[in-house]
Amino acid sequence: MNKSNARMGWLFASPYLVYSLIFFLFPLLWATYLAFTNWNLISPDYEFVGVQNFVQAFFSESVRAAFFVTYKFLAMFVPIAVIGALCLALIISALPRFKGLFSVAFFLPYLASGVASAIVVNGILSYNSPFNIWLRSTFGLDINWLGSPVLAALIIALMMAWKFMGYYALLFVAGLESIPKDVYEAARMDGAVGWKKFWYVTIPMLYPSFYTVTILAVGLMFGIFTEPYVLTGGGPDLATHTWQLEIYQQAFERLHAGYGTSIAVINSIVTFASILVFRKILEVWGAKHGWE
Template sequence: MVKSNHKLGWLFASPYVIYTLIFFLFPLGWSVYLSLTNWNLISPEYDFVGIQNFTDMLKDERVHAAFWVTYKFMIILIPMALVCSLILSLTVYSLPKFKEVFAIGFFLPYLASGVASAVVARGLFSYNSPVNEWIRKTFHTNIDWFGSPTLALMILCGMITWKLSGYYALLLLSGLESTPKEVHEAALLDGVTGFKKFRLITLPMIYPQMYTVLILAIGVVFHIFTEPYVLTGGGPNLATNTWQIEIYNQAFTRLSAGYGTAIAVVNALLTFITVFIFRTLLEKWGTKNGW
């Protein structure tokens, strides 16, 4: 009977197992192998070069830039997205009516095309845009939004925050809605209100949703491509050169597919390490708060 149950379990799990083998494990193994070659994406022949691609990365300033840009995004983007999504979720939660309508409205930017958003942003911050014309007339100065490394990075963080906040807010809202009302009533009786209530009660109660949002946001940071590719191409001075842009440029522009694959492998490894560190810290915080 036990063996029969095991077979039935494997039968039901087999579609996912087969999918994982075909679309994840096999491509992953093939990528690791290609990262050790000098394949140029076109020729059917390529040579095994060992760890040469990885040692070359140690001297490549473009790869160095992608490394630091990713963590700059993490420092700026994740707090922005978290704060905005918290504000949105708390706002919707406090509404007496039409919560669903507002929740769907805030979610819509997540469905917007990254290319379309980037084109709109380019028009908004272009030299002849109404925004720049007003700034020139009012302050007698001209701002080169995409020519400044700091401003370009901030604009991209703002765009991605706008896109993700509604989706993350829905996740946090589910946690708020599942919190027993008795907990809030007890806090009110004890005189715990305002930010103190938010810090001591609301945040710990939505820990599972916060955990999910933060892990998802970290994954997004390591896979940013569309917005900087359309708006800045990784510039100025590699200030927005993400891992994905560098992988694309190496593999499809310079036709150094072996080197590009090696960069992708390093990106995957750094993503795993960063997620593991954050998971460990978040789980310690959750354990401290009773989870």
């Protein structure tokens, strides 16, 4: 019976395993090989160059910019997205009716095309847009929104937070709905009401949701491409130049596929290490509140 159950389990898992094998494992092995070559994406020949691509990437100004820009986006996006999603979840949970309707409404931006959203934002912030004309005529403000290194990065972070907050809010709503009512009753008997109840009961009990949302948000920052590509092209002065932009430019615009692949490998390592650090921090916080 156990062998039969095991075979049945492998049978049902086989579509995902085959999918992972074809679209993840094989490309990973192929990319690892390409990272040590000087392939130009067109030639049938692959020149083996050893670790030269990695050395070149280590001293590259644009790669260093991508490294620091990612953490800049992370520092802006993660707090905004997590706190904003939590606030949305609290609002939805407090609604007496139509919770599902409002949940779907907040989730809709997540389904919107990143290209379409970026084009709309670009139109709103363009020099001759009604918004900028109103700012100039009313307040005398002439702001180059996407020409400022600080503002351009902040706009992209806010745009992505708007897109993903609804999705993250659903995870928080699920966490709020799973908190047992008797926990709140016991806390109220101990004098934990209002802000104390939220800080000392709700927040610790939402640890699984915080864990999931934070890891998803951190991982997302290492794969940003659409928004900076459409809005700024990585500028100004590499202020919004991300890993994915660097990989795309090297591999598909300059046809340095081997070098671009080596950058992708470095990006994977940095992503894995960063997520591991955040995981450890979250696990330490969870352990202090009884989550083992």
